[in-house]
Amino acid sequence: MNLLSLFFVFEDIHSNLFIDIALLVTIGIIGGKLAELAHLPRVTGYIIIGMIFGPNLLNLFNAEIIADFKALKILGLGFIGYNVGLEVNFKMLKYNRNEVLFVTLFQALFTFFLVGGTILLVVNEFAWTYALIFGAIASVTTPAPIVACIRSYHTKGRLTQLLCPMIALDDVFGVILFALVLPISVYLAGHTGQEMTFGILLGEPLLEIGLSILIGGIIGFAVEWLLTYFNKGDAITIFLIIVVGLLFGIGFSYMFETSTILLPMMIGTVLSNKLSFDMRDRVRRISDNLILPILLVFFTLSGAELDIAILSTLEIIGIIYVLVRVAGKLLGTLMATSILGEEAKVRKYLGPALIPQGGVAIDMAILAEIRFIQLATETGNDVYTNVGSTILTVVLGAVVLYKIFGEIIVKWAFRKANEITEDDHTSHAHLI
Structure with a gap:
């Protein structure tokens, strides 16, 4: 009876949203610390420990609990x-x-088309969907290790x-490109075999991008x-205005179904360019x-x-993404810098x-993933969840x-470019 009572007490605790949040934060902290010990980014630790405690393994957080955390x-x-x-x-x-503008756009688009085109040649099911999405994601670069070295x-x-x-x-160009292709990709996946028109494919994405930039810009100027x-004002006032x-x-x-990434990015961009240097630095510290x-x-x-069961089916598309993306960055920057007549060290080492x-x-x-889960719910077809x-x-895995x-x-x-002037005496931590 005592064991049975303890079981029901645990069930009552586990059905408590606030306890679930506390548990989620606790295991996230543990995952982040373990990742740091393994010299990996904290975000990787968060995701891996989430996989361990999710429905696929220990099931501490089942599908119902995860759905409660959608907001x-x-x-x-x-x-x-x-x-x-x-x-x-x-x-x-x-x-x-x-x-800078020419090289950035050239290498990003070159990587997008190279990764996407390779996927189109190799993958059969949902080829256009995967090609557009993976191509857009492949275009972005994380600033953290580059800034750390500099x-x-x-x-x-x-x-x-x-x-x-x-x-x-x-990253800005990658986010805009992704905002353009994601609605197209979801539409192509959900309307296989139906007639496509230019207006259907581009009308909604362009409207999303336009609304995101307009609304984000207005809110950014107000903030x-x-x-x-x-x-x-004190830090609390600044904090509340930002929040x-x-x-x-x-x-x-969320209301207008615009880009959940692009609109807030516009707010941050306005603040970064309109605020004074001291205020911008203060806002950045509080935001962190x-x-x-x-x-x-x-x-x-x-x-x-994450569905761990699909890991064994990802060999081809995973290899394409990792290797072809690297080739896209190397070749794209080499071609762009050669066109501009940049010096040899830039042509060789900008891509890496x-x-x-x-x-x-x-x-x-x-x-x-969120968009395809929504598509699976709307259509009643779980295959979109797997996408x-x-x-x-x-x-x-690539990250x-x-x-x-x-x-x-x-x-x-x-x-190799002979641009390192001092040894590393600086301790640095990355936000993500």
């Missing part, structure tokens, strides 16, 4: 988009603007001059005005404290949703420095590989 996942997507926007400062384009080794030279503005623009007005602005932005994106716990919950939940991927790519994959799980699992080798490759590129 937290949408919140996480928005806050990560905002964080990307904070890194975009157009003043960095004051010098080398034309060169700051730690005090790199100087032409390679550094191009990389600093490129890493932010690369910037409030922050400037209360520039001498309220982001909640409105995420709420509007706000975003970290949300990232923890967001990625741990996403890991719990753009190989790492991280949180933004995972963010896109999770948004794709979303496949996208997330491939990107997660782990890129993390293991990415920082080594970036450091090698700077060293």
